[in-house]
Structure formats: structure tokens, C-alpha cells
Amino acid sequence: MPKQCTHLNQIQNVAPRTPDGCEECLATGSDWVHLRLCLSCGHVGCCDNSPNKHATKHFRKVHHPIIRSFEPGEDWGWCYVDELMMEPAPGER
Numbered sequence: 001m002p003k004q005c006t007h008l009n010q011i012q013n014v015a016p017r018t019p020d021g022c023e024e025c026l027a028t029g030s031d032w033v034h035l036r037l038c039l040s041c042g043h044v045g046c047c048d049n050s051p052n053k054h055a056t057k058h059f060r061k062v063h064h065p066i067i068r069s070f071e072p073g074e075d076w077g078w079c080y081v082d083e084l085m086m087e088p089a090p091g092e093r
Contacts, residue, residue, distance in 0.1 A: 012039065017041075022052075024057075034070075035069075065080055065082075066079050
């Protein structure tokens with residue numbers, strides 16, 4: 001049986017807090033590569049290919065387990081705790 005994410009109950013119906021980009025990068029003037037949306041609180045952070053890796057830093061700081069891609073045309077999610085990719089992404093769109 002395929003591995004299942006055990007944190008789907010932590011998904012909220014969130015709106016992106018900074019729809020124009022990575023919250024921390026916008027505040028500091030940094031650049032990012034791709035964006036990720038926290039499905040617990042709406043934090044928008046940059047991906048691990050970005051210099052600052054703010055999406056992963058957000059997870060390590062507040063332990064919100066699931067993100068989804070915040071890139072147009074992408075529909076996937078990732079659970080940091082279970083280390084599990086989900087396609088399509090869970091939660092509301």
C-alpha cells in the first residue's frame with residue numbers, strides 16, 4: 001500500500017499572506033526561484049532552490065507540515081514530516 005500523509009487534518013482553507021512573493025524575501029529585497037504556500041497558515045516562502053529556502057525555514061520554525069506549489073500551472077504538495085509528495089495537491093484551490 002502506498003505511503004499516506006498523516007497530517008492532512010492540519011490543512012486549513014488559507015489565503016496567501018503575500019500573494020506577490022516570498023514573505024521574507026519581499027521584506028529583505030532578496031530573490032527567489034519558486035514559491036510554496038503553507039497550507040496551515042498561508043505563509044508564502046521560497047523553495048529550496050532559492051538562496052534563502054524560506055519555505056523549509058518556516059516549517060522548521062513553526063512545524064506546519066504541508067506546503068503546495070504556489071507556481072502557476074503546478075498542482076502538487078509536499079509533507080515535510082512524512083517526506084511525501086502528493087499530486088494533485090491536497091486542500092482547497
